[in-house]
Amino acid sequence: AQSVTQLDSHVSVSEGTPVLLRCNYSSSYSPSLFWYVQHPNKGLQLLLKYTSAATLVKGINGFEAEFKKSETSFHLTKPSAHMSDAAEYFCVVSEGDTGRRALTFGSGTRLQVQP
Amino acid sequence: DTGVSQDPRHKITKRGQNVTFRCDPISEHNRLYWYRQTLGQGPEFLTYFQNEAQLEKSRLLSDRFSAERPKGSFSTLEIQRTEQGDSAMYLCASSLAGTVRGELFFGEGSRLTVL
Numbered sequence: 001a002q003s004v005t006q007l008d009s010h011v012s013v014s015e016g017t018p019v020l021l022r023c024n025y026s027s028s029y030s031p032s033l034f035w036y037v038q039h040p041n042k043g044l045q046l047l048l049k050y051t052s053a054a055t056l057v058k059g060i061n062g063f064e065a066e067f068k069k070s071e072t073s074f075h076l077t078k079p080s081a082h083m084s085d086a087a088e089y090f091c092v093v094s095e096g097d098t099g100r101r102a103l104t105f106g107s108g109t110r111l112q113v114q115p
Numbered sequence: 116d117t118g119v120s121q122d123p124r125h126k127i128t129k130r131g132q133n134v135t136f137r138c139d140p141i142s143e144h145n146r147l148y149w150y151r152q153t154l155g156q157g158p159e160f161l162t163y164f165q166n167e168a169q170l171e172k173s174r175l176l177s178d179r180f181s182a183e184r185p186k187g188s189f190s191t192l193e194i195q196r197t198e199q200g201d202s203a204m205y206l207c208a209s210s211l212a213g214t215v216r217g218e219l220f221f222g223e224g225s226r227l228t229v230l
Contacts, residue, residue, distance in 0.1 A: 009155075034217050043119065043221040044158070044206070090157050094217040103217055105157030 002027045002093045006106035014114045019063075019078040021109045023091030026072065033074045034092040035065060036105075044090070050074065061085070086113045117141060119222035121207050127228045128197055135193045136225040140209030147190050148219060149182055150206040151175065158206055164190060165212065197229045 007022040025031060035047040048059025055067040061084075065076045074091060091106040120139045128134050140147050145166050150158035161180070163171045166187040176182075179197075184190040194201055204226050208219035 004157075032217050036221075041223065043223045044208075044219075045221070046218055049218060092157075092217060103160065103219070105159070107155070107157050 002031065002104050004091050004093050004104055004106035006089075006091050006109050008109050009107065010110045010112065012112040012114060013081045015083055016080050019076070019081045019085065019111065021076040021089050021091075021111065023074045023076065023106060024072050025074060025091070025093045027093055032094040033065075033067060034094065034103075035059065035063070035074075035076050036090045036092055038088040038090065038108075040087075047076070047089075081111075081113045083113050083115065086111055119207055119209050119220050121205075121222040121225045123225060124223065125226045125228075127230065129230050130199060131196055133193065133195045134197055134227060135191055136205050136207075136227075138190045138192070138207030138209075138222060140189070140207070141211075141220055142188075144209035144211050144220070145187065146210045146212055147184055148208040148210075149190070149192050150208065152204040152206055152224070153202075161192075161205075194227070197227075199229045202227055202229045 003026045005024045033050040036044045037047050038044045047063050048057045050057045050067045058064045063078045065074050067074050088108045088110050090108050093104050122137045126134055147164045149161040151161055152158040160173050161176050162182045164184040167184050179195045182192045204224040206224045208221045210219050
């Protein structure tokens with residue numbers, strides 16, 4: 001069975017400072033991992049994905065994440081936060097070879113960006 | 116806009132009433148998913164269609180819930196005899212077979228409030 005743990009329910013940073021959102025996963029197979037972002041009253045949007053290629057993955061809006069198998073982690077980072085980054089972020093794990101339901105979402109991390 | 120659209124965006128109903136939500140996926144996408152999201156939680160998988168075939172259902176999908184995708188295009192999710200515990204955001208997502216699993220396109224959701 002697969003699972004995801006987002007270690008912080010809320011993270012607050014100042015604009016222009018680095019962002020770190022932490023995620024640990026558990027999977028019986030070689031997983032695919034994703035980060036999704038949800039802005040208020042908007043649909044979930046894919047930020048980035050890891051699918052067993054390069055372990056450092058770059059996504060949209062300057063975000064990146066590093067897959068560390070030994071630590072079972074997939075933390076999301078950004079060098080400099082922007083006010084528009086304030087949103088809910090979900091770490092997601094997928095396993096299996098089909099397009100079936102295999103996505104398991106974490107409980108989310110709310111990112112607050114202070115001016 | 117050719118993204119995933121959901122209707123209605125908000126529904127308030129009384130306990131015991133039936134409600135139906137509609138999802139129109141991106142036109143060329145043959146996979147369609149329903150998820151449920153409650154406050155402070157990540158989305159939870161409900162069911163998945165490939166074309167018109169419902170291939171998987173979560174145990175969260177009780178007998179009061181039914182989903183259809185009759186022509187492999189739009190989908191409906193019906194909840195019969197609603198309960199207060201059904202209050203949640205119901206999310207629809209779509210994807211194209213053969214693309215990276217987990218890369219889903221989400222609608223903005225249908226929020227259900229059961230009084």
